Amino acid sequence: MEEELLDQLVSGFGILVTWVAAGAMVFGGVVPYVPQYRHIRRSQNAEGFSTYVCLVLLVANILRILFRFGRYFETVLLWQSIVMICTMLVMLNLCTNVRMASELSTKRRSFIDFEWNYFWLWSRFMDYMQCVLAFTLVAAYMTYLLLDSTLFVETLGFLAVFTEAMLGTPQLYCNYRNKSTEGMSVKMVLMWTSGDTFKTVYFLLTQAPVQFWTCGLLQVLVDFAILFQVYYYSRYPQKPAPHTVSHTTSAKAL
Numbered sequence: 001m002e003e004e005l006l007d008q009l010v011s012g013f014g015i016l017v018t019w020v021a022a023g024a025m026v027f028g029g030v031v032p033y034v035p036q037y038r039h040i041r042r043s044q045n046a047e048g049f050s051t052y053v054c055l056v057l058l059v060a061n062i063l064r065i066l067f068r069f070g071r072y073f074e075t076v077l078l079w080q081s082i083v084m085i086c087t088m089l090v091m092l093n094l095c096t097n098v099r100m101a102s103e104l105s106t107k108r109r110s111f112i113d114f115e116w117n118y119f120w121l122w123s124r125f126m127d128y129m130q131c132v133l134a135f136t137l138v139a140a141y142m143t144y145l146l147l148d149s150t151l152f153v154e155t156l157g158f159l160a161v162f163t164e165a166m167l168g169t170p171q172l173y174c175n176y177r178n179k180s181t182e183g184m185s186v187k188m189v190l191m192w193t194s195g196d197t198f199k200t201v202y203f204l205l206t207q208a209p210v211q212f213w214t215c216g217l218l219q220v221l222v223d224f225a226i227l228f229q230v231y232y233y234s235r236y237p238q239k240p241a242p243h244t245v246s247h248t249t250s251a252k253a254l
Contacts, residue, residue: 048183070153
């Protein structure tokens with residue numbers, strides 16, 4: 001009787017751990033953006049956050065969802081992609097509103113202008129939605145046509161996780177260009193690092209496709225590079241005080 005009870009407890013604990021791990025995978029990637037969202041909303045300044053981070057994650061997660069049609073992977077990872085897409089759209093909406101409120105120029109730029117110099121620098125959130133929808137439709141149509149090709153499916157999977165692995169590079173470049181990490185939430189990057197480490201270990205333990213964990217390792221390396229920037233630019237400041245930064249600079253940083 002005691003052995004039966006012990007087995008039930010162990011089994012119940014195992015199920016609990018599985019659910020907690022699944023929940024961490026689905027929502028853990030969203031948590032780092034909470035402090036960044038609050039900082040932007042409180043300061044009404046999105047200069048320190050690169051909206052190209054949103055672009056990278058939107059592309060990566062859309063491709064990952066399409067990859068699942070060709071090669072099955074855990075439903076947890078599917079939900080993770082859906083939640084992340086919603087989160088990035090929320091971040092884009094906030095950054096666009098903040099930028100337009102502080103931008104001195106009255107010229108409005110839109111997606112349908114097809115000006116490459118202003119790609120992902122549009123004036124309305126709806127323009128970003130149009131771009132995301134257009135990309136999704138084109139990628140979905142190509143996937144439908146080439147779904148029987150193993151080479152295409154595996155390449156699609158690699159592009160999905162490799163794009164996500166490059167998540168930190170827009171922020172890395174933004175910090176390098178500004179010669180500062182001012183305006184970027186260090187908490188966000190720390191959460192990126194811990195989340196990406198957990199995610200990579202999860203991929204290894206669940207024997208996810210090789211593309212997932214190799215690109216996960218690359219993502220962790222980029223996170224550490226950004227943390228090094230935090231240390232370096234705080235120890236060796238190379239930028240004037242915050243009050244000298246103009247609204248124009250803030251607009252360009254996005």
